[in-house]
Structures are given as structure tokens and as C-alpha cells.
Amino acid sequence: MTQDLWTAVDSYYTDLLVAQDSVLEAALVDSEAAGLPAINVAPNQGKLLMFIAQLMGARSILEVGTLGGYSTIWLARSLPADGKLVTLELSADNAAVARRNLDRAGFNGQVEIKVGPAIETLPMLAGDPRTPFDLVFIDADKVNTAAYFEWALKLTRPGSLIIVDNVVRKGAVIDGSSEDISVQGIRKFNDAVAANPRVTATAVQTVGSKGYDGLALVRVLA
Numbered sequence: 001m002t003q004d005l006w007t008a009v010d011s012y013y014t015d016l017l018v019a020q021d022s023v024l025e026a027a028l029v030d031s032e033a034a035g036l037p038a039i040n041v042a043p044n045q046g047k048l049l050m051f052i053a054q055l056m057g058a059r060s061i062l063e064v065g066t067l068g069g070y071s072t073i074w075l076a077r078s079l080p081a082d083g084k085l086v087t088l089e090l091s092a093d094n095a096a097v098a099r100r101n102l103d104r105a106g107f108n109g110q111v112e113i114k115v116g117p118a119i120e121t122l123p124m125l126a127g128d129p130r131t132p133f134d135l136v137f138i139d140a141d142k143v144n145t146a147a148y149f150e151w152a153l154k155l156t157r158p159g160s161l162i163i164v165d166n167v168v169r170k171g172a173v174i175d176g177s178s179e180d181i182s183v184q185g186i187r188k189f190n191d192a193v194a195a196n197p198r199v200t201a202t203a204v205q206t207v208g209s210k211g212y213d214g215l216a217l218v219r220v221l222a
């Protein structure tokens, strides 16, 4: 019961229910052609992100880690016509791919990509008219996840949701002595969440075409 089966089941449900259209497919084709790694969320995960944003009535979304803009398109599709999304990306090359993918998806006016280390671009959002963000999706370098979470708390409001990708890492997250800096980064984030009375959180493990990993969902209380 491992990768081949997880991928087959993802294909079954994605083919049956997710109905990925040509714009999303083109985003992945062009990302691959540009040499980007295939570490985007899976189609069924992207649709889940869209649903969560829609169910919340999100009008303003922040993403940390754009890559080619695949998850960005799913999230942006949840927005009302006057909704806004800001996505942060270290690599100017990745951002250029994402810009083309987002423009083709019709989000040239609604989505801003800020290029640079997120630890430098997040402070620029303090006082931005698009704040407080209703939803934050953190999916960048795992070593800095705790720092991005602290910024997400500054840029949100009570009732906002912060979703963090890749919090299971094939189960490695439970190894406190791991020498993997990504694992240590996620554990530092987890400890910060657990110690923070301003939030309430859950985490779920996932398997699928992207392997064995998981999502944390953190609700801002105050």
C-alpha cells in the first residue's frame, strides 16, 4: 500500500471529480518546460484549498511560496471579483513563470507576486490595504516556517485561517533528533503553534500523487 496505489487513487478521483481545465494543465506544462520541480500541490489538494477559501468567504489571501503559480490559481479562483491575492516567491525565474500562468488564468489585476526572500517581503505587507488577510497558505522553505507563521499572525485577524503545507515529511516530523533542517523547521513551527494561546490548530496526514505528507490548519482566535 504505497506510492503506486496512492497515485492511482489520486488519478481516479482527480479524473472523476476534479476536472482540471486547460488553464491549470497549461500551468503545469509550462512549469515543467521551464525546469521547475513538480512540488506544486496535487489537483485534488488545490481544489480543497479553493473550497476552504470559498467556504470562508475569503476576500484577501496571502501565499508564501509561489513556484509556477499552480496553487495560486486554485486559491485565486475562490475570490470574488474584487478579491485580492498576494504571493511571495524567492526566485525571479519562478515568478516569471507564475506571472505568465496567472495572466493566462485571468488574474493579472488580482494577483501580485512579490519577488525576494519572504522574510524581507512579509514586513512590506504591514499596513497594506489588502490586510488583514482572511487566509494564508504557507508553502515555501520549511526551515523558515515558524518565522512565516509569526508574520502571518501579524497580517491576519481573529477568524483568519493559516494553512501550512508539508508538515509530515514522510513521517520524519516525529523525529526530534532529525538532522533535516526542514524537519526541524516544521517542528519549531509546531511548537510555536502549540504554545500560542491566540490560535487553535489541527494537522492531517495525507497520501497521494505527491507522496506522504500533511497539512496543518491554524485558526486565529484573538
Ligand code: SAH
Pocket: 039, 040, 041, 064, 065, 066, 067, 068, 069, 070, 071, 072, 088, 089, 090, 091, 094, 116, 117, 118, 119, 139, 140, 141, 144
Ligand atoms: N505553492 C506552490 C509550491 C511552492 S514550492 C504550489 O503548490 O504550486 C516552494 C516555493 O518556495 C519555491 O518556488 C521556492 O523558490 C520558494 N521559496 C523558497 N525559499 C523561499 C524564500 N526564502 N522566500 C520566498 N519563497 C521561497
Ligand code: DHB
Pocket: 039, 040, 041, 139, 140, 165, 166
Ligand atoms: C518540497 C516542497 C513542497 O512545498 C512540497 O509540497 C513538496 C516538496 C520540497 O522542498 O522538497
Ligand code: MG
Pocket: 039, 040, 041, 139, 165, 166
Ligand atoms: Mg508544498
